[in-house]
Amino acid sequence: MLGLMQEHPLVISSLIDFVEREHPEQEIVTRTGERSEDRHRITYAELADRARRLAAALHRLDIGLGDRVATLAWNTHRHLEIFYGVSGVGAVCHTINPRLFAEQVAFMINEAEDKLLLVDLDLLPVVEAVAPALNHLPPIVVLAPQDQLPASLPVASANLLSYETLLAESAPSFAWPALDERTAAVLCYTSGTTGKPKGVLYSHRAILLHTYAACMKDALGFGAADTVMPVVPMFHVMAWGIPYAAAAVGCKLVLPGRYLDAPSLCDLIIEEGVNFAAGVSTIWLNLVHHLEATGTRLPSMERILCGGSPVARTTVQEFAEHADVKVVHAWGMTELSPIAGVNSPKRGTARYPSPAYFELQKKQGRALFGIDIKTVDEAGRMLPRDGTTSGFIKTRGHWVIEEYFRHAGEGTVDADRWFDTGDVGTIDEHGYLLITDRTKDMIKSGGEWISSIELENLAVSHPAIAEAAVIAVKHPRWVERPLLLCVKQPSAEASREDILAFYDGKVAKWWIPDDVLFVDSLPYTATGKLFKSELRKQYADYEITGR
Secondary structure (H helix, E strand, O other), X not given: OOOOOOOOOOOOHHHHHHHHHHOOOOEEEEEOOOOOOOEEEEEHHHHHHHHHHHHHHHHHOOOOOOOEEEXXXXXXXXXXXXXXXXXXXXXXXXXXXXXXXHHHHHHHHHHHOOOEEEEOHHHHHHXXXXXXXXXXXXXXXXXXXXXXXXXXXXXXXXOEEEHHHXXXXXXXXXXXXXXXXXXXXXXXXXXXXXXXXXEEEEEHHHHHHHHHHHOXXXXXXXXXXXXXXXXXXXXXXXXXXXXXXXXXXXXXXXXXXOOXXXXXXXXXXXXXXXXXXXXXXXXXXXXXXXXHHHOOOOOOOOEEEEEOOOOOHHHHHHHHHHHOOEEXXXXXXXXXXXXXXXXXXXXXXXXXXXXXXXXXXXXXXXXXXXXXXXXEOOOOOEOOOOOOOOEEEEEEEOOOOOOOOOOOOOOOEOOOOOEEEEEEEEEOOOOOEEEEEEHHHOEEEOOEEEOXXXXXXXXXXXXXXXXXXXXXXXXXOOEXXXXXXXXXXXXXXXXXXXXXXXXXXXXXXXXXXXXXXXXXXXXXXXXXXXXXXXXXXXXXXXXXXXX
16 A cells, blocks of 8 residues: 655755745845955845746757756855756756866866856856867856956857846746656766766755755754855855755855955854854864964854864864854765765763863764665675774765766676775764775775874874874885874974874874974865875875884
């Protein structure tokens, strides 16, 4: 016997219809210029109107079901409209990271066969750089009014169109087409895989289910009364799903545009009353340094969600001390839509602001309903949840990848549909996951594994160290040994011996790095993660001869 309940497709257009009906007056604020007061304000009702106008314009441009529409854009109201207008019409919103190398951008546009490029005005040089490598240069829509378009085109295309003109020429009465919830909605490429970037093609269903989970209290946990600022870019896994979750609850959105420096973010948080923000750890490290240097406090801020790479325990404690803000870890990846777990409290676990709470916060979090996570050994055997036995992390669920775009049949998941994340870690008895390394970043010394992440976390807990990276370098006896690269805190003093002595009693002696190098800066990827492969390349000939 089947149930007697209604079924309606889980599609993205239902989100914009809902928020327009239930929260039409709520604001979306975008920083648009160099001055703090340069801000654009729009309501959800206006957003819905413009999203429908965009859908009508796409229809006129012969963009239809399954066609890929690429974006090169910052976190703005226009990019948000594109998220809804493109997917709502049945096309695929292909977000591209403009910070990637030109070769990578060109590869993505070519493989996706994008039929249209929607580009922020200041990112037209990116298109110019990649144009010679494109199989076909699609028409370009500049996200600006007609009078702001450049007099001389930076790219050889007669099809440079104004976004605002397209919308002005379109009727707002466009009716969203009926779509199967399994229809492709968004395409994001990941640089976390080996070789060339691979595309992850999300369905409407996966995005909506991820949205439901993200809105739970143990996940993002915000509601209609909140003011949310996604600092994580919308081209980075859809800003971790926040654009959709915001519409699902009708909260105020504050979008920083391209202004991600600490003073700009601080101004937005204070003046717009932001109480929830999300971004990678380097953003929050810079912000807490700004708070310390200026004596500024953030009276409205309650929680910061951090992902991408682990945030140092010292940063978590400094936010608590200087701004009374909780920094919460989240874990996920492009292939997981992206959130799989959040470090939210359970009954019986440590609570803020006890010392044990800060220790717990170094873990990446607990699985959300809809996601299964396990650790396995090299033979694929499931490992115990004891918090100490480390293994390869696998996951499956309603918003987990089945296969990569244009890579069908290549074994993305195993026979039981488990996806190998490439991460290594432990799961404790409460279900909290601790990432101890990426498979490719582990150091195998004398046949035994050393966690680079654990050594990095300890290094940045030293008061003189702001950033740290640990990589494997060659050793004549042990094959590989850890090399520690450190960036000092401003005006701090520390020697190689000071840092090595700091590890005594905290890790096994054979884990302690063989050498410490102090550097002015560390390289980061376009998504804010330590660029370990670049460091390994730089120090490929560095050989430790002692020990």
